[in-house]
Amino acid sequence: MLDGRVAVVTGSGRGLGRAYAQALAAAGAAVVVNDIDADVAAETVAAITDAGGRAVAEVGAVGESEMADALVRRAADTFGRLDVMVTNAGALRDKTLRNTTDEDFDLVVGSHLRGTFTCGRAAAAQFREQGEGGRLILVGSPAGQRASFGQTAYSASKGAIVAMMRTWAVEHARIGVTANAIVPTALTRMVATIPGLGELVAKVEAGEPVPEPARRKGLGTPADVASVIVYLASKKSEHVTGQAIAAGGDRIALWTHPSEVDEHQQRGGWSAEQVADLFGDTLAGRLQGFQPAPLVIEEV
Numbered sequence: 001m002l003d004g005r006v007a008v009v010t011g012s013g014r015g016l017g018r019a020y021a022q023a024l025a026a027a028g029a030a031v032v033v034n035d036i037d038a039d040v041a042a043e044t045v046a047a048i049t050d051a052g053g054r055a056v057a058e059v060g061a062v063g064e065s066e067m068a069d070a071l072v073r074r075a076a077d078t079f080g081r082l083d084v085m086v087t088n089a090g091a092l093r094d095k096t097l098r099n100t101t102d103e104d105f106d107l108v109v110g111s112h113l114r115g116t117f118t119c120g121r122a123a124a125a126q127f128r129e130q131g132e133g134g135r136l137i138l139v140g141s142p143a144g145q146r147a148s149f150g151q152t153a154y155s156a157s158k159g160a161i162v163a164m165m166r167t168w169a170v171e172h173a174r175i176g177v178t179a180n181a182i183v184p185t186a187l188t189r190m191v192a193t194i195p196g197l198g199e200l201v202a203k204v205e206a207g208e209p210v211p212e213p214a215r216r217k218g219l220g221t222p223a224d225v226a227s228v229i230v231y232l233a234s235k236k237s238e239h240v241t242g243q244a245i246a247a248g249g250d251r252i253a254l255w256t257h258p259s260e261v262d263e264h265q266q267r268g269g270w271s272a273e274q275v276a277d278l279f280g281d282t283l284a285g286r287l288q289g290f291q292p293a294p295l296v297i298e299e300v
């Protein structure tokens with residue numbers, strides 16, 4: 001599906017990123033593998049080339065423009081062009097608001113959000129120069145779509161990434177560049193710390209199959225999510241842009257965009273008392289649930 005296409009996948013030394021890089025290469029793309037960790041990046045490249053695919057590693061932390069430019073340059077210098085940018089890399093510091101330090105916040109936002117911004121911008125510039133469209137595939141999270149206790153910096157990053165994706169879809173619509181965000185769920189080390197999931201991740205990493213109920217609830221292997229990445233990277237997805245797409249296990253689901261649920265007018269504007277009446281009465285029953293979407297785990 002991807003013969004002749006060239007992709008960058010950030011953070012592809014392990015986990016979901018590695019699965020994306022391997023699946024893109026298996027579908028015919030040449031891949032620039034990026035990770036902050038040189039050893040795991042080399043392992044991904046070896047896995048791809050051993051299977052007959054094409055890949056090179058460009059090691060370093062995404063966040064600053066220099067790294068983003070280096071990734072795009074590596075694709076162009078080695079493989080002649082760039083068609084797909086998958087902004088998957090990022091670090092976690094799971095803490096509640098009161099415990100999140102400035103350093104924690106900067107690390108998480110700097111890798112996930114700034115990394116997405118700089119890599120997306122560098123890729124889009126290359127796409128413009130080539131004049132043949134392109135694919136910006138961003139990575140959100142359930143934690144960015146709904147509340148996620150203990151993930152202040154992470155949910156801020158992921159919510160912003162999906163918002164940025166919608167804007168990029170609009171800004172690039174006329175030049176054939178699509179922008180979409182995957183909202184993945186998979187059994188990787190990133191979810192191993194969620195209570196109830198550590199044991200399952202360990203079993204699956206040891207080669208056991210993912211139990212059916214978990215797969216139905218959206219928890220499978222990284223390879224399950226990778227098929228959606230391959231599709232989004234292909235020319236077949238040219239009509240799909242501005243979408244947040246949940247994928248995991250046996251599930252694919254489309255997220256809505258935020259929309260207003262109830263509108264009220266007061267000629268000349270609202271006094272605070274009138275606002276209080278509105279919220280005490282008419283809107284009281286329309287307030288939106290603020291708890292996280294129920295996750296999965298107790299049944300799997």
Ligand SMILES: NC(=O)c1ccc[n+]([C@@H]2O[C@H](COP(=O)([O-])OP(=O)(O)OC[C@H]3O[C@@H](n4cnc5c(N)ncnc54)[C@H](O)[C@@H]3O)[C@@H](O)[C@H]2O)c1
Pocket residue numbers: 010011012013014015016017034035036037040060061062063087088089090091111115139140141142183184185186187188189190191
């Ligand atoms: N696993 C899930 O269920 C899940 C759910 C929602 C979102 N995600 C998102 O999917 C992506 C991949 O998650 P994963 O579970 O495979 O995580 P992971 O921790 O297994 O892999 C992330 C990779 O990114 C690398 N990395 C970290 N910071 C980097 C940086 N600044 N520059 C380059 N590489 C860097 C790490 O070394 C690691 O190899 C992340 O964006 C994550 O937020 C995962």
